[in-house]
Amino acid sequence: MNSQYLLFADEALTLVHDAQGGIRHHPGVVPPDVAAEWLAALLPLVPWRSERRPMYDRIVDVPRLMSSVSLADPDRPPCIDAALAAVQSVASAPYTRAGLNLYRDGRDSVALHNDRVHDLAPGQPIAIVSLGAPRDMLIKPKRGGSAHRICLEAGSVLVMSHASQFTHDHGIPKTAARVGARVSVAFRVRLG
Secondary structure: OEEEEOOOOOOOEEEEOOOOOOEEEEOOOOOHHHHHHHHHHHHHHOOOEOOEEEEOOEEEEOOOEEEEEEOOOOOOOHHHHHHHHHHHOOOOOOOOEEEEEEEOOOOOOEEEEOOOOOOEOOOOOEEEEEEEOOEEEEEEEOOOOOEEEEEEOOOOEEEEOOOHHHHEEEEEOOOOOOOOOEEEEEEEOEOO
């Protein structure tokens, strides 16, 4: 059974509880007009790349475009700093990198997965700012049970604890609905 959350308030919602803060959704952290400005700025500035990965017995295109920005890079887009400030207001941490994903339309997605923790600082959160068209995220316990489906609106921040990467998978499913571009900006504390 899926739990679907429709949020109309600006209150944070805890989806998963754990000792490190679990998984929390913070709607309305960034005003919609500001989120739209950041999206418009990032699309042409970021060096987007496509990748191919092995899947079963063949090589397939990754169904989204990606990029990564060091927060120490003096040439990073200015809106990355503004997005970081927004994230710090709900999930303070010594973030070092921003990973960006561009979902061009409803055909772009990311399968259920957990973040690779081998190069993440233990105990530090992962915080994702959503820009552009709303998209659903699925959050599913690894040991079975009900999945959560949450709509990530522009300007919302989803915060996942380091511990939640061992207990839950998350992903952005494809959709047949006509949707515009969405960029996720995921802030992480990388080791080294």
